[in-house]
Amino acid sequence: DQQVKQNSPSLSVQEGRISILNCDYTNSMFDYFLWYKKYPAEGPTFLISISSIKDKNEDGRFTVFLNKSAKHLSLHIVPSQPGDSAVYFCAASERTSGSRLTFGEGTQLTVNP
């Protein structure tokens, strides 16, 4: 039972354009969502998060949008840079589970110069 799904295994965009990565979840108890970025041969690093009481959170070039009714979140990167090329994981948590995270499968983003 995959509670967090990233349906696009890969995404390719041109430098300077917008990258939009999508994530869907099924567990209505999830109330905190995070995006992690992973380069090859490294561990994931935290990128941005959003609480379920918000519908948008912005940090520089990165914005996460949450649509609770659709159980959908997205990560927007504007403008995209070649250094953004990495695997992006969506993760979700519910308050009763403490800091336990459930991860999606990941999306490989490639930003072409």
Place this chain on the structure above:
Amino acid sequence: NAGVTQTPKFRILKIGQSMTLQCTQDMNHNYMYWYRQDPGMGLKLIYYSVGAGITDKGEVPNGYNVSRSTTEDFPLRLELAAPSQTSVYFCASSGGSGGYNEQFFGPGTRLTVL
């Protein structure tokens, strides 16, 4: 601050062998986690710990054991290695204490069981 460190970086085991994957964090975090990542898949939680002396199973605990005798260390033990345990293993830590805290990950251990 070294953050979360893991050893070894790579290891090849034969079926039935055992080994311990080491994980240490220097951030005084209460919560620690072990994940595995198979190709094309997300991270699956194996075991986690909310503090020294306390451990609990995650999604995929079979074939593994853990202990947490200190705040800093959280070793993962494979007793009888099987090909299905070929994976990349990540250790992570977070401040925990009931709130939402980002998890900090180590660089991973790539394990192959032949």
